[in-house]
Amino acid sequence: MELARLADQIIRRPDAWPAIDVAGLTADSREVRPGFLFAALPGTRADGSAFVAQALDKGAAAILAPTAAVLPEVAVPVLRHDSPRKALALMASRFYGGQPRTAVAITGTNGKTSVAAFVREIWDRLGHQAASIGTVGVVTRQGAHTLAHTTPEPVTLHRILKELADDGITHAALETSSHGLAQYRPDGVTFAAGAFTNISRDHLDYHASFEDYFAQKLRLFSEVLPTGASAVVFADSPEAATVAAVARDHGLDVVTVGRAGETIRLVDWARDGLAQRMTVSIDGRQWPVRLPLVGDFQAANALVAAGLALATGGEAEAVLASLEHLKGAAGRLELVGRTDDDAAVFVDFAHTPDALANALNALRPYATGRLVAVFGCGGDRDRGKRPQMGALAAAKADVAYVTDDNPRSEDPAAIRAEIMAATPGGIDIGDRAAAIAEAIAGLHAGDVLLVAGKGHETGQIVGDRVIPFSDQQVVRDCLARRHGHG
Numbered sequence: 001m002e003l004a005r006l007a008d009q010i011i012r013r014p015d016a017w018p019a020i021d022v023a024g025l026t027a028d029s030r031e032v033r034p035g036f037l038f039a040a041l042p043g044t045r046a047d048g049s050a051f052v053a054q055a056l057d058k059g060a061a062a063i064l065a066p067t068a069a070v071l072p073e074v075a076v077p078v079l080r081h082d083s084p085r086k087a088l089a090l091m092a093s094r095f096y097g098g099q100p101r102t103a104v105a106i107t108g109t110n111g112k113t114s115v116a117a118f119v120r121e122i123w124d125r126l127g128h129q130a131a132s133i134g135t136v137g138v139v140t141r142q143g144a145h146t147l148a149h150t151t152p153e154p155v156t157l158h159r160i161l162k163e164l165a166d167d168g169i170t171h172a173a174l175e176t177s178s179h180g181l182a183q184y185r186p187d188g189v190t191f192a193a194g195a196f197t198n199i200s201r202d203h204l205d206y207h208a209s210f211e212d213y214f215a216q217k218l219r220l221f222s223e224v225l226p227t228g229a230s231a232v233v234f235a236d237s238p239e240a241a242t243v244a245a246v247a248r249d250h251g252l253d254v255v256t257v258g259r260a261g262e263t264i265r266l267v268d269w270a271r272d273g274l275a276q277r278m279t280v281s282i283d284g285r286q287w288p289v290r291l292p293l294v295g296d297f298q299a300a301n302a303l304v305a306a307g308l309a310l311a312t313g314g315e316a317e318a319v320l321a322s323l324e325h326l327k328g329a330a331g332r333l334e335l336v337g338r339t340d341d342d343a344a345v346f347v348d349f350a351h352t353p354d355a356l357a358n359a360l361n362a363l364r365p366y367a368t369g370r371l372v373a374v375f376g377c378g379g380d381r382d383r384g385k386r387p388q389m390g391a392l393a394a395a396k397a398d399v400a401y402v403t404d405d406n407p408r409s410e411d412p413a414a415i416r417a418e419i420m421a422a423t424p425g426g427i428d429i430g431d432r433a434a435a436i437a438e439a440i441a442g443l444h445a446g447d448v449l450l451v452a453g454k455g456h457e458t459g460q461i462v463g464d465r466v467i468p469f470s471d472q473q474v475v476r477d478c479l480a481r482r483h484g485h486g
Contacts, residue, residue, distance in 0.1 A: 001095055003062060003077065006037070010090045011064075011079045018077055020061050025092055025155045034059030037079075039088045042066060064088060086184040089154035093188030099161035100131070100172040103189055104308045107176045107220050108197030108234075110355045111301045112150070115195060116173040117329035118305035123171045125322040126314055131164050133157075134175030135349070136329055136456045138164075146458075151180025158188065171312070176224075178216040186224055193230035193255075193311040194220050195304050198237045200354035214239070218246050227251035230311035234304050235260040255311055257303040264303055264310070269296065271365060274335065280306075282316045289323050294346075295333050295362030302326060331455025333359060336475045340483050343369070343443035347471045349455025351378065351405070353388040359450055360396040369446030370398035374439050375453050376432070377419055379410030379461075386415065387422035397450070399442075400426045403435035405453045406461040432460065433474050440478040451475060 004017035023035030029051035032038050038055035040048035040063055049069045052060075062077045066084050081087040093099075106115045116132040117139070123130035124141060132139045137146040138160060151174065152160060164172060176186050176194075199214055221231050221243060231247035233240050236258035244254045257264040267286060268279035276299055278289045291302055302323050309319045328334075333348045346363060350356040356375065364371055373393050377386045393400040402419045404412045412430055420426050429435035439449055451471045454460070460469035 003037075006091050006094055007079055010087050010094075011081055013079075020077065022061060022095070025088065025095055027088060027153065027155070029055045029058070032058040032060050035061045037062040037064060037091070039064040039084060040066075040069065040071070041084055041088070042069075064091075083184065085154075086187050089158075089184045089187040091188075092154045092158040096158040096162040098165045099158070099189060100165050100169045102128075102171045102312050103161070103174060103191050104172075104312060105174050105176045105186060105189070105191050105194040105220055105224065106134075106197065106304070106308075107178075107181065107194070107217050109200045109352060110350075110358065111197035111297065111304070112175040112177070113329045113349070114298060114301040114332050115197060115305045115308070116175050117332075118302055118323075118326055119173045119308045120171075121326055122305060122309045122314065122319060122322040123173075123312075125325060126309070126318055128171045129169045130171040130173070131169045132173045132175075133160065134173075136331070140164075140167075140169065149180070149185075150175050150177040151185045154185050154188065157185060161189065173308070176220055178213055181219045181224070182216040186220075189224075191225050191229055193232060193308050194225045194252075195232040195234075195308055196221070196237070196240070196243045197234050197301065197304055198354075199239050200352060218243065221247040221252060222250050225250070225252055228253070230255050230308075232257060232304055232307035232311060234258050234300055235262070236300065253311075255307045257307045258300060261303070264307055266299070266303060269299060274366070280320055282310075282320075285316075287317070287320045289320050291323055291326065293326060293328055293333070294335070294366070295358070297358045297362060298328065298333065329456065331457070331472070333362060334455075334472070336472050337479045339440070339443050339479065341445040343445060343447040343449065345440065345443075345449045345451065345475050345479065347451045347455060347475060349457075350375070350450075350452040351454075353385050353392055356389050356452055357392050357396060359452060360392070363448050363450055364396070367398075367446065367448040369444055369448075371396070372399040372401070372439055372443065372447060372449045373397040374401040374403055374432075374435050374449070374451045376403045376405035377415055377453075378406045379408035379412070379415055381408075383418065386418040390419040390421070390423035390426065394423045394425060399439075401435045401439050402426045402428050403432045404430050404460070404462075405432075406457075407463075408461050409463060412462075432469065432471075436471065436474050437478045440475065440482060 003020040027039040032055045038060040120130045120132040231252040232255045235256040255263045265281040350359045459466040
């Protein structure tokens with residue numbers, strides 16, 4: 001693509017654009033190929049400006065940099081922007097030039113993955129070719145492949161969207177994380193709607209404060225969604241009024257869902273075995289819905305997904321009927337198996353205090369015996385939530401095993417000690433597989449076990465290595481041995 005076409009109206013330039021054909025875009029100097037534009041972005045660990053010479057050696061045809069960046073003398077065009085990350089996202093959108101015709105974004109602390117999976121499943125049942133993009137990867141009817149980030153870097157994201165569109169995908173649901181929003185990754189995507197689930201403490205290792213964290217979530221509704229798009233807001237969240245006000249100020253059509261919802265209202269709810277029955281009202285008409293999932297927070301996620309489906313053209317009756325067939329995302333309060341005396345074992349991604357509390361609260365009614373938890377906290381992440389999660393597990397579970405999550409560069413024993421300090425009666429077993437095995441070996445009839453923190457993940461990050469590890473597979477292996485099949 002010609003540089004002038006790629007950058008026009010994104011980058012201010014007083015003179016004529018040089019006649020250069022840009023062959024690709026990247027913010028990673030290792031990926032530069034001849035003819036590429038290299039984005040020299042400031043980062044938390046390194047500054048892209050330090051890699052300009054390397055990019056030029058590999059054939060970079062142009063450089064994108066912050067307005068005030070100090071660069072070496074270069075013989076190629078230098079494009080400067082006060083927000084180079086946003087400029088890169090907009091140029092990536094223009095470079096790839098395609099996306100599914102209907103795209104929605106979901107943000108919030110908890111529920112993003114489930115909502116994205118649910119709305120994809122609803123669209124599928126309505127006859128659309130649909131995909132979801134987020135924590136568990138890119139998922140379509142044909143299967144899934146993993147991603148490095150919940151919200152991919154903009155060049156990767158726009159390439160994925162173009163490939164999906166070329167493959168016939170017409171509808172896409174994108175998880176938008178606070179990191180992604182802060183780094184302008186979803187900018188340039190044309191969204192028909194966006195959704196807010198909830199917000200609680202998370203990622204304070206990255207964000208300066210909770211207020212900054214919330215502000216990045218709000219950017220979806222104040223900057224990313226185009227005027228006239230729909231904003232689906234879970235009305236029972238304490239922050240719902242703030243989100244709705246920001247959305248209305250930006251000219252968005254606000255759709256509220258939940259018990260306090262005005263568009264989709266939850267009139268009645270009750271557990272039904274490992275399912276739940278709801279009465280849902282839309283435009284004054286009520287429908288009975290049986291949701292085949294555990295956990296009232298999954299009912300909230302399902303209603304947010306229904307709101308997105310309605311906002312993108314779905315008919316109320318068909319959308320609500322689709323909820324009765326939802327399967328959900330891997331590792332989201334997933335019933336992995338049962339012991340031979342019918343104790344149930346669930347795996348969930350809960351890695352924040354709020355998510356852990358929600359998962360334990362959801363499972364408590366099913367535990368006629370004890371509620372048992374196996375959990376840990378990640379290294380190189382917000383240390384403040386470690387005692388909070390320990391205290392919650394001690395309060396809400398009958399037995400709490402504290403184990404390793406993804407320790408990364410930290411001492412795993414030190415992480416566990418911070419959790420154990422607030423977990424009276426907790427059992428410290430560092431080896432995660434051993435902790436799961438001991439918890440399963442100790443289950444009795446009526447017990448429920450929650451293995452929390454890693455959910456769908458298939459690796460454990462220890463130091464700079466990723467060791468193959470799946471909570472689901474470990475649970476299955478332990479149950480097979482207990483049943484005498486292993």
